Amino acid sequence: MADGPLTWKNFIGGFVVDKPGNAAEYQTGGWRSQKPVWDNTKCIKCGVCYIYCPEPCVRQTAEGYFESDLFYCKGCGICARECWTGAIKMVQEEEV
């Protein structure tokens, strides 16, 4: 893709993407209606949420707990479903 504003006039023919890794710029977090919230008093730092996240956008903090990168998190709820201790709750976006 050419530099500058992305209009129909500045594509490489065939919509070729010539810079690898730019899928990272795509904000999939916009699809979300619910977001995961961790209760760290229940968290045992097992990392099951980190392993199961299909995006994968769950990351570990310096203290060893987990959080979601909301730029990418689609709010699918798999982490909450898989969490052994029930530490993750899916919360409506507007309630927060």
Next chain:
Amino acid sequence: MSHRTGLEVSHAAAEAVKLAHVEVVAAYPITPNTHVPERIAEMVANGELDAEFIPVESEHSAMSACVGSSATGARTFTATSGQGLELMHEVMTVASSMRLPIVLSLANRALSSPLSVWGDHSDVMAIRDCGWIQVFAENGQQTFDLLLWAFRVGEDPRVSFPVIVNFDGFHVTHVIEPVFIADQEEVDRYLPPFKPNAVLDPRRPVTMGAYGPPFIYSETKKAQDFALHKSKEVMLQGFAEFEKIFGRKYNFVETYKAEGAKTLLLVIGSFAETAMDLVDKLREKGEAVGLVRLRLWRPFPEEELRQAVRGAETLIVLDRAMSFGTLAPVVSEVRAALYPEEKRPQIVSFVGGLGGRDIRLEEFEYMVKRGSELTQKGGQKELYETIGIR
């Protein structure tokens, strides 16, 4: 210098592919195109052509293999007919939208059902919106010539679109004709090596055929359509250079004895040759009848068509396909192209030559007579008339 030789037209097509130094051919046999890939496979097996021949299990796989091959920067060819093209359909839009200049020789065949292996234009008309450049050859020489042109124009970095060269099943494919076969040196002068705009190369990764969410899809389609229209400039250069090297002249819309004609026939494909015989006959009798042959079908040559028919009273359009539920494809686009004209001819539509049926001189003569008659009566009332129907 070129040499003239008698060849089955399918084999002449294979000669053009060989002279173009094609690198990958992925094709599946289907009547009446079979002799093209069969002859190419033979050339590869004999060592006459240094190319990969991929004997795929279906036409869907053939076009898929062509997409992959062209994306790596290899000069790529395939051939098919009728149902084979329909099976390729899903991948046809992928090839054009990814701007991969594959060349496809299409031996035009009717579509099932009832099962027919014989010729008409139902196959290409069903994929006319798939984004490929589409041209029609009328005989063996034109098939040979337009295949060379197709590689040159399609692969030009300003174009970068796939090209279909149509030639009528059996009426052209299986006929032995005298054909000027160009010399390798001439073809090499005409056809530079393929230098694509982007290639699949692990040393410099790119993404082709990326995901296009709603915020970008419309822009990709606008860019694609604009590029297809704009490719006409390069097509004309391709014709001009062809004439310089090989001495044969082509254009988007070609006319035959059309000067001062009151009645014009418009024919696409090989039946134009019969129509030319009729024009000769009627001109001898002093009748002002001429012929328009549509060479380029996509992008549609609107302005060139308007110029070609200007001044005529009656324009008789022959379609070798139906568009079920509405006007036949060629006449429908001809009518649309002429609508903005202040003074336009009466357009009379005939459908015929379906599933391999001939249209003879007498039937062309009937069309001309009937066309003038309908013009006198103020125009055709029904959508179309079917030629030679029982």
